[in-house]
Amino acid sequence: MRNIALPVLLAASVGLVSCGSAPEEPIEQIIVSEPGGAAAGVKQAAATAPAADDLVSQGKAAFAVCAACHSIEAGAAAGPGPNLNGVIGRKAGTAEGFGFTDAMKASGVTWTEAELDSFMTDPAAKVAGTSMTAGAVNDPEARKAITAYLASLTQ
Ligand code: HEC
Structure with a gap:
């Protein structure tokens, strides 16, 4: 499932980044030499983080x-789709x-969170002609x- 695979992929890529420029070294050796380093920390977070924060970080991933179409930082320019910062609670079609x-x-x-869930399920069924x-x-x-991630960005 994607929401499980993504943190694992992230953990793997963070691990690779933290390896620096020594691709010829065995990965085991790098992890052993940095037991408290970023790779170990991220792996542990993916396995044991509390539910709410975990949901938001899964949602962010x-x-x-x-993100191919939507910007998310407050004030960022729209792309092919509108900026979604603060979208929860906003009237549809009103983002500047x-x-x-x-x-x-x-x-x-x-x-609302429920409306967003239904739109993501099938955008054209929710808003015919979108x-x-x-x-x-x-x-x-x-x-x-x-949805949890977007709600976490709503002031
Ligand atoms: C291929 C580009 C594309 C992708 C990918 C995409 N969107 Fe959109 N999205 C749009 C466009 C274009 C609109 C404007 C639709 C309209 O005006 O009918 C839109 C509108 C929206 C709106 C309404 C915003 C408002 O202010 O009324 C929401 C909410 C939304 N998208 C959520 C999402 C979410 C969540 C995802 C990812 C799961 C997503 N979109 C993926 C292009 C995209």
Whole structure:
């Protein structure tokens, strides 16, 4: 499952980065020489972090799918899709600096966690005529994590 595989991949890539420029050394040797280093720390976090923080960090990783089109930092320019910072609680189609479809503007949706979950499940079913034609998320756990991540960014 993606929400389990991503932290493991992240742990692996952080481990590789922390190896510096010695690709010929065996990985075991590097880990043993840095028992409290970044690689060990991240692996442990992925296995044992408390549920709420873990969900947000899983959501942050899973948001990579959305980041192809959506910026997320406050005030960042819109891309192919609108900036999603603070989207929870916002009326659909009202983010500044983005040309929404009439369908989105007239949807009457205010983005709660439940509305977001339903939109991610099938954007066109939720808002008929939306120009968001990619980015559906089939895995309910991944949707939950992405929603938790977006909610964590709402002031
Ligand atoms: C291929 C580009 C693309 C991807 C990938 C994508 N989106 Fe979108 N998204 C859009 C576009 C374009 C719109 C504007 C739709 C409209 O105006 O009808 C949009 C609109 C939205 C909106 C409405 C925002 C508002 O202010 O009303 C939400 C919420 C949203 N996307 C969430 C997501 C999430 C969460 C993901 C990842 C799971 C995602 N999107 C992936 C292109 C994308």
